[in-house]
Amino acid sequence: MRKMACKVAYEGTYFAGYQVQPGKRTIQGEIEASLKKIHKGEELRIHSSGRTDSLVHATGQVFHFETSLAIPVSRWAKALNALLPADIRIIEAVEVSKDFHARYSAISKQYRYRILLTKEGDLFRRNHCYHFTEMLDIEAIKEAAQHILGKHDFSAFCAANTSVIDKIRTVTRLELQHVGDELLFIVEGDGFLYNMVRIMVGTLLEVGTGKRDPHELQAIIEGCDRTKAGKTAPGHGLYLHQVNYPEPIFS
Incomplete structure (x- = not known):
């Protein structure tokens, strides 16, 4: 058996999320259906670096799977893309070692959150940026x-209904960039809780509009109380941009 890893991009607008859900259109479901066709009806399960919610996009999600087929590495991306819908694209496929795991081998992830700052919005970016009309400091x-x-x-930046017990994480980068008429949040860390980036962005936007003082953030974090943090920013502005491993596996 060979183990393959793929870097995948997807537009999350018309999906119920990444993870398979009975009767719903999901990214995992579409990829596994395409792999089933390539494997002549054999069921395959893919394992990803993590799950994304409905409406959330990705430019650098990673998943792996095992295969008995002798398809050359250089042909896997083309073979999958020929079967996948237009809103999922395999960027690159590589063969990896037997001990590689898309999730457990990862050492960090980078998310990006796009905010459109124009007054009137943009019809063609309405599903890809959070249109925010208030002035920001x-x-x-x-x-x-x-x-x-x-x-x-x-804990304060995690959805209340999560089952995760250990909520300690390390955020190594939180940067803001102006890109044309957009404000881009770049967040990198060793791992993220459910809705963590979206709650961070929502809380920071409340600081930017003067609803909160910047120094409140320390008390919010120390209080570990979700109700003390801000609203969860909408999913359609969020992108899983990159997953990092000890040794880079993609070109």
Whole structure:
């Protein structure tokens, strides 16, 4: 058996999320259906670096699977893309070692959150950016973001219904960039809780509009209480941008 790893991009707009759900259109379901056709009806399960919610996009999700087929490495991406819908694209496929795991071998992930700052919005970006019309104090957001950096219990930035017990994570990068008429949040860390990035963004936007003081972030984190943090930013502005491994596996 060979183990293959794939880097995949998808537009999350018309999916019920990444993970397979009976009777619903999901990214995992579409990929596994395509692999089943390639394997002449054999059921295969893919294992990803993590799950994304409905409406959330990816430019660098990673998954792996095992195969007995002798298809050359260079042909896997083309073979899958020929069967996948237009809103899922395999960017690259590589053969990896037997001990590689898309999730457990990862050492960090980078998410990006796009905010459109124009007054009227943009018809063609309505599913790909969060249209935010209020004025933002960028310096206040940057000041608040400093409290998020580092190793913390991020219970306050995690959906209340999560079953995860250990909520300690390390955020190594939280950066804001102006890209044309958009504000881009870049967040990198060793792992993320359910809705963690979206709650961070929602809370920082409240700082930016003056609803919160930048120094409140420290108390919110120390309090470990989800109700003290801000609203969860909408899913359609979020992108899983990159998954990092000890040794780079993609070109």
